[in-house]
Structure formats: structure tokens, C-alpha cells
Amino acid sequence: MDIFLDKYCLKCLFYLAAEAGPHHILKMYNTSGSVVNISPRLQANSVDSYYRLEVVASDLQSETNSPFFTVCVFRLRHLEDKVTEDVGKTPEIICELKSQVEAFKRKLEVLHTNKHFHLFLPSLSRAAFMLESVLCCCSSLQVTEEVREHLKTPIFDNWQWEEAEMLVLLQVMYTDLDFLTAFNIELEVLQNFLFEVYCHYNNIPFHNFQHCFCVTQMMYGLIWLTDLRNKLGRTELLIMLTSALCHDLDHPGYNNVYQINAQTDLALRYNDISPLENHHCAVAFGILAKPECNILKNLTTEQYKHIRGGMIKCILATDMARHNEILNKFKVMQPVFDFTNKDHKEVLMKIMVKVSDISNEARPMAVAEPWLDCLLQEFFNQSDTEKLKGLPVTPFMDRDKVSKPSSQTNFIRFVLLPLFTELTKLFPCLQVKAFIHRFSSFIESCLSESEQDDNTEEDKGEEEEEEASHSSLTASVPFSSSVSER
Ligand SMILES: Nc1nc2c(ncn2[C@@H]2O[C@@H]3COP(=O)(O)O[C@H]3[C@H]2O)c(=O)[nH]1
Numbered sequence: 304m305d306i307f308l309d310k311y312c313l314k315c316l317f318y319l320a321a322e323a324g325p326h327h328i329l330k331m332y333n334t335s336g337s338v339v340n341i342s343p344r345l346q347a348n349s350v351d352s353y354y355r356l357e358v359v360a361s362d363l364q365s366e367t368n369s370p371f372f373t374v375c376v377f378r379l380r381h382l383e384d385k386v387t388e389d390v391g392k393t394p395e396i397i398c399e400l401k402s403q404v405e406a407f408k409r410k411l412e413v414l415h416t417n418k419h420f421h422l423f424l425p426s427l428s429r430a431a432f433m434l435e436s437v438l439c440c441c442s443s444l445q446v447t448e449e450v451r452e453h454l455k456t457p458i459f460d461n462w463q464w465e466e467a468e469m470l471v472l473l474q475v476m477y478t479d480l481d482f483l484t485a486f487n488i489e490l491e492v493l494q495n496f497l498f499e500v501y502c503h504y505n506n507i508p509f510h511n512f513q514h515c516f517c518v519t520q521m522m523y524g525l526i527w528l529t530d531l532r533n534k535l536g537r538t539e540l541l542i543m544l545t546s547a548l549c550h551d552l553d554h555p556g557y558n559n560v561y562q563i564n565a566q567t568d569l570a571l572r573y574n575d576i577s578p579l580e581n582h583h584c585a586v587a588f589g590i591l592a593k594p595e596c597n598i599l600k601n602l603t604t605e606q607y608k609h610i611r612g613g614m615i616k617c618i619l620a621t622d623m624a625r626h627n628e629i630l631n632k633f634k635v636m637q638p639v640f641d642f643t644n645k646d647h648k649e650v651l652m653k654i655m656v657k658v659s660d661i662s663n664e665a666r667p668m669a670v671a672e673p674w675l676d677c678l679l680q681e682f683f684n685q686s687d688t689e690k691l692k693g694l695p696v697t698p699f700m701d702r703d704k705v706s707k708p709s710s711q712t713n714f715i716r717f718v719l720l721p722l723f724t725e726l727t728k729l730f731p732c733l734q735v736k737a738f739i740h741r742f743s744s745f746i747e748s749c750l751s752e753s754e755q756d757d758n759t760e761e762d763k764g765e766e767e768e769e770e771a772s773h774s775s776l777t778a779s780v781p782f783s784s785s786v787s788e789r
């Protein structure tokens with residue numbers, strides 16, 4: 304049976320292959336008939352390049368004994384027990400799902416032929432997704448008031464949550480900011496949109512769906528913390544949250560410098576101008592172009608244009624090559640910042656998305672630390688490839704040159720602190736010292752250096768030099784080691 308596997312199906316399939324046990328063997332073939340390894344590296348295919356899936360099972364009586372149902376039924380039972388324990392009775396949604404699984408089982412029994420497992424992947428995907436949705440719904444039973452409140456803080460720990468649960472939490476963010484009512488968004492459309500966004504993040508070490516979730520959650524947290532709900536309009540909030548959600552869609556794990564040096568398709572398509580950010584944005588609007596995913600579909604053309612324009616600006620602003628340009632604009636307006644001024648609001652929105660994007664270090668150590676490992680893994684992958692292909696090696700990604708402390712002190716000193724310091728001037732509640740949890744003594748010394756009113760000519764010269772080196776860092780090689788390690 305030819306099948307189409309999107310990323311979500313691949314995940315389910317891999318899960319099945321792993322969980323199926325020794326009596327069930329899944330075999331997968333590509334279009335030319337060669338066996339393909341079912342591994343996390345498996346590429347999602349397209350309608351033009353179907354995979355063929357076969358289940359070889361020594362004790363398989365029918366598909367209804369298949370791993371899919373074993374897993375489904377097992378998970379359902381487990382879920383039912385758990386929920387019954389919590390709420391005292393089987394919720395309706397589980398009963399519904401049970402009957403859907405039964406119906407699907409009967410359908411497969413009719414279609415049963417020999418030992419070949421006829422996978423109708425769209426149906427399987429649907430069924431698996433339904434199951435996942437139920438898990439989500441049930442988790443949402445557990446999205447208690449406490450979790451909802453915790454979600455509004457920068458200390459939220461992403462590592463404690465499954466991806467399916469993150470989808471529910473994202474839904475909670477849209478709901479709790481009243482977006483569904485304000486923009487007439489149907490819940491199902493929002494869920495489809497979030498699911499598509501999820502599918503369009505790649506399984507890479509850093510720029511993956513979890514990063515998307517963290518950035519969106521930080522944006523959400525900042526909105527509450529700085530009381531932006533009472534300072535900006537709902538439209539601006541929607542632009543910021545949705546930009547955060549979409550800002551790295553389909554990131555390939557290699558940065559703009561690589562794209563340009565390797566003359567990739569993206570660099571060619573976007574003439575070397577922010578190829579990645581242009582791509583993330585184009586993918587976002589590709590998703591929104593599908594009516595079933597279009598959370599903006601009930602808006603007027605004017606409203607749509609305004610939101611599209613805002614999202615494009617915010618997502619393109621995440622290109623670190625533009626860091627100084629944007630920060631400098633904000634610095635100039637910050638002392639006279641006016642929440643009713645269109646230009647001021649635009650710069651603030653960009654700054655908020657940028658801060659959220661690079662805010663891992665503003666999280667508790669236990670959350671930030673694993674993120675640094677993920678980032679370095681992706682950096683090292685890139686520099687290894689650059690070495691292999693004879694391309695210029697990006698210094699701050701070179702495993703032979705970079706250490707965790709040097710990477711972070713440079714990054715915090717030249718990128719994170721200046722940005723947070725400016726934002727804290729506008730929102731004193733952010734208290735930069737308390738907000739950035741790691742390297743606290745280092746941060747305090749940086750801050751006290753900048754607080755000292757010692758602008759002698761000599762110091763000014765040094766500062767300018769530092770500023771200049773920082774500009775070039777963020778223009779091409781953002782965080783190379785120009786500061787001695789602490
Ligand atoms: N060294 C360092 N770089 C970071 C950290 N967080 C984000 N970045 C960088 O900031 C960049 C922001 O844009 P990208 O997502 O392209 O890539 C990101 C990383 O290169 C961090 O904690 N440490």
C-alpha cells in the first residue's frame with residue numbers, strides 16, 4: 304500500500320516501530336523498492352514520493368492485533384485509568400474515542416488481507432492524531448489554574464511537557480489572551496493551525512518545535528509580566544504571539560551565513576537577504592493560506608493586511624544581522640517612548656520577539672543549561688559541515704574554539720544584557736539582574752561597569768571599540784570570542 308507520511312505520521316510510525324515488540328516487524332520501502340530504515344532521520348515524503356509500508360508479524364492474526372491497536376488500546380486504557388482516578392468517571396471524550404478506535408478496527412478487519420498491513424496513512428494519521436488530541440484534551444483537564452498561572456511566568460520549564468501537551472498550552476495562550484473572541488477564531492481552526500505549525504518545525508537539535516514553544520511562551524509571559532494587555536491593542540498582541548510561534552518555521556539547522564556561503568536554494572531565492580527569516584515567514588503564510596488553518600480568515604482585508612505586515616516585520620527582525628539596527632532605534636525612542644505612537648509600537652514589538660527568541664539564559668539554570676547543549680550541538684553540526692565542504696568556518700560554531708562559558712559570556716555581555724537593559728528601562732518590573740539567572744556575578748559586574756558614570760574620553764574610546772566589534776559580531780559572526788573567558 305502506498306502511503307503518504309507527513310512528519311507527524313513519521314513520529315507515530317517510529318513510535319510504533321519502537322513499541323511494537325519482537326512479534327511485529329514493520330518494513331518500509333521507497334518508490335524504487337529499496338528498504339528504508341525507520342529512524343528519526345527518515346524524511347517526510349510527498350504525494351509524489353510515497354513510501355510503502357508492510358507489517359510482517361509472526362503472530363499477527365489480523366490488523367486488529369497490530370501494534371497500532373495494541374499501542375492505542377494500551378494508551379487509552381492507561382489514560383482512562385488515570386482520568387478516572389482524577390475525576391471519578393470515564394470522560395465522554397474517552398468513550399467517544401474508544402468507539403472511534405473500534406470503528407476503525409472493524410474497518411481494518413474488513414480490509415484484512417494476508418499479512419500485509421494496509422495502512423491508510425491519512426486515516427491512520429487521523430486516528431493517531433485523534434488519539435493524540437484526546438491525550439491533549441485530557442491533559443487540558445490537567446491544565447489547572449496553577450499551570451495556567453505558571454505558563455505566564457518566565458520560569459516555566461518546557462522540559463516537563465510532551466509536545467502534544469505543548470500544543471494544548473499554546474491553545475491556552477491564544478484562549479487566555481481572548482484571541483478567539485476578539486478575532487472570531489474557531490477552536491478547530493486554531494488547533495489545525497497549531498498542528499500545522501508543529502509539523503513544519505524540523506527535528507533538529509535547537510531550532511525545533513520546543514524552541515518555538517519556548518519563544519512563544521516567553522512572549523506570552525512578557526505580555527503578562529509587563530501588562531502589555533493594557534498598553535497595546537489585541538491586534539499587536541496577536542502579531543507578537545503568532546510571530547513568536549512562526550519565527551523559525553522549517554529551520555534547516557544551518558544559519559544565514561551558511562546559506563549564503565553554500566549558495567543554497569534559500570539564499571538564491573531570497574538574494575542573500577535574510578534567507579532564513581524570509582523563508583520562516585513565507586512558510587507561516589503558506590500555512591495560513593489553507594482555509595482550515597487560517598486563524599485570520601474572519602478578519603477584514605484591512606485587518607489581515609495589518610497583521611500580515613506586522614508579522615513580516617517581527618519575523619524578519621529576528622535576523623541577528625539586524626540586531627544593532629533595531630536595538631539602536633529602540634534606544635533612541637526608549638526615553639520618550641509613547642505607546643500610542645505607531646513607529647514606537649512597531650519597534651517595541653520587534654524587540655519583544657527578539658528578546659523572547661534569545662531568552663533561554665533568562666530562564667532558571669535547569670531549563671537554560673540543556674538548551675545550551677542543544678544550541679552547541681546545532682552549531683557544531685554546521686561547523687563540521689562547513690569544514691567538510693571547504694566553506695568558511697563560522698568561528699563561534701567551531702567545536703575546536705568554543706567553550707560553554709566563553710560562548711555564554713560573550714553572548715550575555717554583547718547581546719542579551721544590552722537588550723534586556725533597554726527593555727528594563729521601559730519595564731522596570733523586569734529587573735534585569737533577577738531575570739537573568741546564570742553568570743549572576745558576571746552580569747552584576749557588567750551592569751555596574753555600565754552604571755558607573757565614568758565617561759572619560761579614554762573610556763568612551765574603549766566603549767566605541769567594543770561597540771564596533773559588537774556590531775561586526777552581530778552583523779556576520781554574532782558571538783565569537785572577543786572577551787576573555789570568565
Ligand atoms: N551563544 C549563544 N547564542 C544564542 C543563545 N540563544 C540564542 N543564541 C543565538 O541567537 C540567535 C538568534 O537567532 P537564531 O535563532 O538564528 O540563532 C540564535 C543563536 O545563534 C545562547 O544562549 N547562547
Ligand SMILES: [Zn+2]
Pocket residue numbers: 514518550551660
Ligand atoms: Zn529562534
